[in-house]
Amino acid sequence: MLNKLTLRNAKRSAKDYLIYLVTMVIISALMFGFHGMIFSSDMRALYGEFAIFAALIGIASFFIMFIVIWLVHYMVNFMLEKRSREFGTYLLLGMKKIQITRIFRRENIILGVLSMLLGVLPGFLCQKIFVNAFYAILDAEYRISAEFSPWGVLITFGVLVFAYLLALVRVKRKFKKMHIRDFIYMDKQNERIVSESKMWKKIFVFIAIAYIICFNVLVFTSGMTDRSVWGFVGGLIAAIYLLYAGLSSFFVDYIKKKHKAIYKDANLFVFRQLASKIRTMRFTMGTLTILFTAALLGWTVVMMFADYQKTELDRQVPFDVAVFSDKPDASFEEQLQVLHENADLGDFHRYNIYENGTDPVNQFLYSHIDGTWKMKSLKMGKWEAVPILAMILIWG
Amino acid sequence: MLRYHNRINAEGNEKKMERLLYADKVEKYYGAKGNVTKALNRVEFEIIKGEFTGIMGASGSGKSTLLNVLSTIDSVTAGHIYFENTDITALKEEQLAAFRKEKLGFVFQDFNLLDTLTIEENITLAMTLRGSDKQETGRRIEEVMKQLGISEIRGKFPYEVSGGQKQRCACARAVVNNPMIIMADEPTGALDSKSAQMLLDTFITLNEEMDATILMVTHDAFSASYCKRILFLKDGEIFHELIRGGKSRRDFLNQILDVLSLTGGGVTNAE
Numbered sequence: 001m002l003n004k005l006t007l008r009n010a011k012r013s014a015k016d017y018l019i020y021l022v023t024m025v026i027i028s029a030l031m032f033g034f035h036g037m038i039f040s041s042d043m044r045a046l047y048g049e050f051a052i053f054a055a056l057i058g059i060a061s062f063f064i065m066f067i068v069i070w071l072v073h074y075m076v077n078f079m080l081e082k083r084s085r086e087f088g089t090y091l092l093l094g095m096k097k098i099q100i101t102r103i104f105r106r107e108n109i110i111l112g113v114l115s116m117l118l119g120v121l122p123g124f125l126c127q128k129i130f131v132n133a134f135y136a137i138l139d140a141e142y143r144i145s146a147e148f149s150p151w152g153v154l155i156t157f158g159v160l161v162f163a164y165l166l167a168l169v170r171v172k173r174k175f176k177k178m179h180i181r182d183f184i185y186m187d188k189q190n191e192r193i194v195s196e197s198k199m200w201k202k203i204f205v206f207i208a209i210a211y212i213i214c215f216n217v218l219v220f221t222s223g224m225t226d227r228s229v230w231g232f233v234g235g236l237i238a239a240i241y242l243l244y245a246g247l248s249s250f251f252v253d254y255i256k257k258k259h260k261a262i263y264k265d266a267n268l269f270v271f272r273q274l275a276s277k278i279r280t281m282r283f284t285m286g287t288l289t290i291l292f293t294a295a296l297l298g299w300t301v302v303m304m305f306a307d308y309q310k311t312e313l314d315r316q317v318p319f320d321v322a323v324f325s326d327k328p329d330a331s332f333e334e335q336l337q338v339l340h341e342n343a344d345l346g347d348f349h350r351y352n353i354y355e356n357g358t359d360p361v362n363q364f365l366y367s368h369i370d371g372t373w374k375m376k377s378l379k380m381g382k383w384e385a386v387p388i389l390a391m392i393l394i395w396g
Numbered sequence: 397m398l399r400y401h402n403r404i405n406a407e408g409n410e411k412k413m414e415r416l417l418y419a420d421k422v423e424k425y426y427g428a429k430g431n432v433t434k435a436l437n438r439v440e441f442e443i444i445k446g447e448f449t450g451i452m453g454a455s456g457s458g459k460s461t462l463l464n465v466l467s468t469i470d471s472v473t474a475g476h477i478y479f480e481n482t483d484i485t486a487l488k489e490e491q492l493a494a495f496r497k498e499k500l501g502f503v504f505q506d507f508n509l510l511d512t513l514t515i516e517e518n519i520t521l522a523m524t525l526r527g528s529d530k531q532e533t534g535r536r537i538e539e540v541m542k543q544l545g546i547s548e549i550r551g552k553f554p555y556e557v558s559g560g561q562k563q564r565c566a567c568a569r570a571v572v573n574n575p576m577i578i579m580a581d582e583p584t585g586a587l588d589s590k591s592a593q594m595l596l597d598t599f600i601t602l603n604e605e606m607d608a609t610i611l612m613v614t615h616d617a618f619s620a621s622y623c624k625r626i627l628f629l630k631d632g633e634i635f636h637e638l639i640r641g642g643k644s645r646r647d648f649l650n651q652i653l654d655v656l657s658l659t660g661g662g663v664t665n666a667e
Contacts, residue, residue, distance in 0.1 A: 001517070001524045008512035089508045092469070093569075094497020094525050096490070181470045 006103050010110040013079060020075045024115035025122070027068055031159060032123020033130050034061045036152035042131050042145060065159050067291070072163040074284070076108055076171055081186055088183035101175050105168050112164050116157060123156070124148060137306040199253050204246025211239040240293070241286040248279035415480075416576060416609055417443040417466065422475035424461050424632075435461040437632040438475070443577070448603040448610045450623035452652070458632040459613045460581060466611065467500060467579045468492050479576065497526055501570030501578040501608075505585035507562045509554040515565045516541070516550035522569045540568045543606075544598055560591025567598055571608055578602065580612040584619045596622040617656060621649035628655055 014021050037043050037057050080087075090100050127149075178186075215236050218224050224232055251271045255262055262268045278285065323335050332350060339345055424436040435458045443449055453459045464470035466477060468484060476483050479499060487495060502508070509518050516537065523533045541547045544564045549557050554565070563583060570578045580599070584592035596619060602608040603624075614620050622645070628636040636655055640648045 001521055004517070005510070005513060005521070012512050085508070086510065088469075089510065091493065092467075092496060092500075092502050092508070093522050094493055096493050179471075180468070181464065184469060 002099070002103060006106045007110070009103065010107040013107060013111060014114065017075070017079060020078075021111060021115055023071065024075070024112070025118045027064070027071060028116050028119025028156060028160065029122035029126050031061070031064055031068065031156040032119055032152055033126030034064060035155045036123065036127035036149045037130055037134075038155075039149040039151045040127065040131060041147060043134070065163075068159055069163045069166060070287075072112075072160075073167040073170065076164075076167040077174075079108075080104070080171055080174070084183045084186035088180055088186075091180045091183060097175050101172050104171065108164060108168060112160055116160055119156075120153065123152075127152070137302060199249050199256075201246045201249035202253050204242040205250045206246075208239040208243035208246065211235060212243075215239075236293075237290055240289050241283075244278060244282035244286040244289075248275045248282065251275035251278070413444040413446075415442050416445045416447075417611075418478040419462075419466065420476040420478065422462075422465060422477060423473045424458075424465055424470070425473045435632050436465070436472075439629075439632070439634055441627055441634060441637075443609065443611060445576075445609055446603070446607050448599065448622070448624045449612070450620040450626040451611070451613045451629060452615060452617075452620050452626055452656070453629035455615065457629040459615075459629050461632075462629065463579055463581050463611070463613045467502065468496055498573070499576040501573065501575035503563065503566045503570050503578060503580040503583045505582040507554070507559075507566045507586070509562055509565060509569075511554050514551050514553055515546060515557065515561075518554070518565055519569045519572050522572050526573055528573075536572060537568075540572050543601065544568045558591065559587050560594055563587060563591070563595050564598060567595070567602065571602055571606065575608075577609040577611055580610065582614055582616075583612065584614065584616060592616075592619065617649060617652045620652050621645050626652060 034057055038054070038061065043054075043057075087100050087104075090103075091097070215232060218232065252275050255268065255271050255275070262271060321339065323332055325332070336345075336348070419439055419441050422436055422439045423434070426433040426435055439458075439462060451459045451462060461470065465472050468487075472485050476485050478484070479495075482495075484492070484495060509515075510521070513521060519537050519540065520533060523536065528536070538547075541550060544567055546561060546564050546568060549561055549565075554562055557565070563586075566583075567578075570580075583599075584595055587595060599610055599612070600622060603610055610623075612619070612623060620626050624640050626638045627634050628638070638648070638651055638655060643651070
């Protein structure tokens with residue numbers, strides 16, 4: 001009977017808390033995506049050249065893990081509060097707390113496994129999209145492969161299990177401390193009428209907005225130093241939390257002052273709803289805003305660097321192929337013929353660099369263009385400079 | 397402690413009756429220093445086996461608090477509660493769980509049925525938790541459902557049946573284990589008048605035919621008139637007691653209304 005109860009409860013929870021199930025599926029998919037990337041051979045090819053990507057993905061996975069732990073903890077506690085009366089009924093029927101904990105734990109395991117399984121396929125797609133995005137940023141050619149990483153699945157599974165274990169251990173402790181009365185009357189805690197009486201908190205909204213504007217001005221005018229930037233970022237985080245801490249009071253104050261706007265359409269309802277929802281969820285909303293801001297900033301920086309790289313490449317190496325020769329009168333006919341046969345040539349310029357026995361052009365090439373210095377001398381068997389006496393630059 | 401004593405029964409005859417519950421100067425305070433609410437103030441009374449007792453009082457008089465401490469949902473601040481000869485205020489959590497399972501049955505205003513189980517399963521769970529075997533469970537459930545007229549809706553989920561049917565299911569769940577006492581907290585509160593009357597008739601059946609002891613908290617005089625005895629609470633204290641004796645239900649109802657007109661609205665003490 002208890003197994004039947006557990007299964008049906010899990011089924012009901014999946015329906016009643018669909019928003020959390022969907023969130024968990026998305027989070028699982030993202031984790032699969034990131035963890036899959038760590039072990040992907042396509043990405044390993046990139047890591048060889050750009051080791052920083054491996055570190056970046058590792059950091060992203062680490063942050064996602066914290067989000068998962070927080071989300072699972074929040075979700076499990078939310079369900080516990082919402083269903084506290086039901087647990088009180090179980091206790092009244094004579095169930096022991098340990099039995100109720102077991103039922104609740106099993107229900108959550110079912111939901112966790114379900115969200116993980118549902119996240120596998122979207123996670124696989126996420127991985128392909130992310131890898132594609134990285135290749136696109138680096139202007140590298142990528143062919144979608146059906147490579148599937150069991151290690152990525154295992155790590156995701158491990159993180160989810162850890163998050164659920166942590167949350168359920170806390171729930172077990174909470175259960176232990178609670179009495180039957182706490183369960184029965186827990187769902188009535190929101191029946192208490194609590195109005196946002198601290199109207200002075202609305203000042204936080206103005207402070208936060210002023211700070212965010214200043215922060216943006218400093219960003220666009222490059223007014224931050226390497227050292228001060230961390231202080232400013234800390235201030236931005238505080239400002240975001242302050243904004244949400246003050247918004248509820250701001251709306252309540254606006255309603256109480258009976259401004260014209262509140263009598264228009266359903267504005268009164270909207271403002272009241274906003275005030276109450278923000279008051280209940282200010283910390284969650286603040287945290288989510290910070291995460292979104294971080295993601296947006298991160299992505300902007302990546303795009304900025306990619307764009308910078310392209311611009312610099314076009315500026316410094318505005319050609320596709322460079323062929324060098326140590327003969328001052330080289331015609332490059334042979335090379336041009338090969339290129340004509342194998343590719344569409346747009347244009348080319350031939351330079352005769354050797355002029356008067358000096359080497360300033362060679363020095364420039366050695367120090368500015370990769371590949372000119374590191375030419376391997378067949379005789380010497382080591383990297384050394386090879387005198388370039390003529391070169392041809394070709395555009396495709 | 398006296399286990400047997402004299403009490404005038406419903407027919408007006410004095411006879412020896414067995415005491416089931418004894419509340420000994422029970423006190424319950426809420427709040428912390430500086431803002432203490434005295435919900436129960438030295439409440440003392442007893443309940444005899446087979447009695448159908450009502451607790452009445454205005455909102456905030458302490459009647460639900462009293463039911464909560466008697467049913468072990470809440471603990472007392474001072475005093476003792478004896479069930480037969482056991483002081484339940486001294487029991488530990490595990491013992492309380494066993495006590496609730498073995499001795500008590502509950503009926504609430506909002507039914508408290510488990511919505512993922514069918515009507516029959518809700519009743520079955522109460523028995524399986526007690527460790528009853530399959531055959532015994534099946535037989536007993538059949539019997540109780542028949543008595544309470546819910547056999548036809550046995551396969552339905554609580555959200556598929558009416559409020560009255562839900563409450564009869566809650567009654568069936570409460571009596572299926574033959575508890576020592578059924579505690580009902582405003583059981584007619586969420587029902588229409590017809591369903592309420594049916595439920596009260598069910599209580600009479602349980603009390604008279606199945607010899608169940610019932611303790612019902614209500615603020616409704618009509619519901620209270622079905623009881624054999626009523627304790628009136630005001631400001632956390634028992635200030636009056638009515639015994640139906642040989643009176644008709646109509647006369648008893650008038651008597652209850654007279655007492656209620658004296659009490660008006662009650663408020664809790666704040667110290």
